[in-house]
Amino acid sequence: MLNSKIINWYEFNKRDLPWRNTSDPYKIWISEIMLQQTQVVTVVDYYxxxxxxxxxxSALASANEQEVLNHWQGLGYYSRARxxxxxxxxxxxxxxxxFPDSFDEIIKLKGIGVYTASAxxxxxxxxxxxxxxxxxxxxLSRxxxxxxxxxSPKGKKEFQALADELMADAPPHIYNQAIIEFGALQCTAKNPDCEVCPLQAQCFAYINKQQDVLPAKKKKVKVIDRFFYYLYIYNDTRFLLQQRGERDIWRNLFEFPLIEADNKIELVDLINSEAWETLLKDIKVEVTERKITKTHKLSHQNLHIEFVHVRIENYEFEKFKSLISVDKEVAMNYPMPKPIEMYLAGK
Ligand code: SF4
Structure with a gap:
């Protein structure tokens, strides 16, 4: 049976991961949500x-949102934490x-789809x-x-039927772990290790040399470019943050005051922009530094980010009514997008 070959492979090759040593649905749920868009090596510490x-x-339900988001900082896709x-x-x-113990109840929970409910x-x-x-x-494709x-819905149905058939009456908790691990370590996207694969003799892709063709490639999504100019407005002990809104990336996270432009602009144009004028009107400022960072890639957006350091006097902080003046020592308590967090960590 193919499924017992996969399970045998798993017994010899599986990694020792913390969420595999428990049958607590709460812990399994946390690990599955973290693993949705993040690699195993990164997830372990966060988990x-x-x-x-x-x-x-109950501990998670009683926590406040900011605490939860702080634990998610760096993992991205914050809607998962919310x-x-x-x-x-x-x-x-x-x-x-x-925790509900049936598929039909589990799938009703926010953020849980068919895969996670099945897992x-x-x-x-x-x-x-x-x-x-x-x-x-x-x-399965190979x-x-x-x-x-x-x-496509047709494809989803077809793969689900194949997966059900392959599992047959194997123990679901072991079979599922086994095939997921098999895909992650043996039948990898690039360079699958076919020469030592126990499924070689039955594998369509191996027999027909189709490993590079299968599975079908997904259509490329359109990626847009955005140009972020972050103003690090500071003095020796404090700097300013603002909270992002609901309708864009990094919902409700904290960031430096931001000027977004339609394309790349020079510092002089930034300083002469309307947005700069609105933000820093009547404030005595000294622009001390400008740093361009690597493009930050999200699934549908390339963010071209620059940080401009603007030094101000202590008494000026009070003038920014809608911004938050933060003590540098405790700044990391605020959940922030990864580029801001990394920027502060490198300072
Ligand atoms: S033979 Fe190669 S392509 Fe086929 S299942 Fe094994 S690793 Fe994957």
């Missing part, structure tokens, strides 16, 4: 810190604080749900020679 600070559903927090409150209110159902409750993430999709993409 341990998060579980340490919020060891239970959804976790909101779902924890809903478990507390609607399920007496006990939690299988890992924590040993229910017969085959989880199809990017790793599983790649393995193994069975399926060129349909998972972005």
């Amino acid at each position: 341990l810190r998060f579980i340490n600070s919020f060891p239970s559903i 959804n976790l927090h909101s779902a924890a409150k809903s478990i507390k209110d609607n399920y007496k604080g006990v 939690i159902s299988a890992f924590a409750f040993h229910l017969p749900y085959a989880a199809v993430d990017g790793n599983v999709y790649r393995v 193994l069975f020679g399926v060129s349909e993409s998972t972005s």
Whole structure:
């Protein structure tokens, strides 16, 4: 049976990851959400810190949003943290604080889709749900020679049926871990290790030399360029922050006052811009430094970021009514977008 070959491979090759040593649905849930857009090596430390600070559903539900976001700082895609927090409150209110134990209830929680509901159902409750993430999709596509993409409903259905069939009556918690790990370590996107693969004899892609063709490539999404000019307005002990709004990237996170331009502009044009004038009207300033950083890439946006240092006198801080004057010592308590956090850490 193909599934027992995958499970045997797993027993010899699996990594020792902290969320694999538990059947607590809460911990499995946290790990699955963190792993959605982040690599395993990065997640381990974040996961341990998060579980340490919020060891239970009730601890997470009682925390305030800023605390939760602070633990997410650097992982990106902050809506994941907000959804976790909101779902924890809903478990507390609607399920007496006990994680629901059926797929149909799990999938109702905020931020949980078919894959995550299947994974939690299988890992924590040993229910017969085959989880199809990017790793599983790649393995199935190559193994069975399926060129349909998972972005279409037809493709999703086809891969789900294949995954269910392959799992058959194997123990769901082991089989799912095994095939996900197999995709992550053996049947990798680039250079799959076919020469020592236990599925070689049955693998369509190997037999037909189609490893580079399968799975079908996703259509490229249009990426836009944005030009951010951050003003680090400071003196010896303090600097200014503002909170981002609801409708853009980095929702509600804290950042330096920002001037966004339609394209790259020179410092002199920035200083003469209307936005600069509005922000720094009647303030005595000294521009001390300008730093251009690497382009920060998000899934649909390239952010070209520059930091301009603007020194002001202590008494001037009071004039910025809508901005927050922050003590440098405690600035890291504010959840911030990664480029700001990295910038401050490197200062
Ligand atoms: S033979 Fe190669 S392509 Fe096929 S399952 Fe194994 S690693 Fe993947």
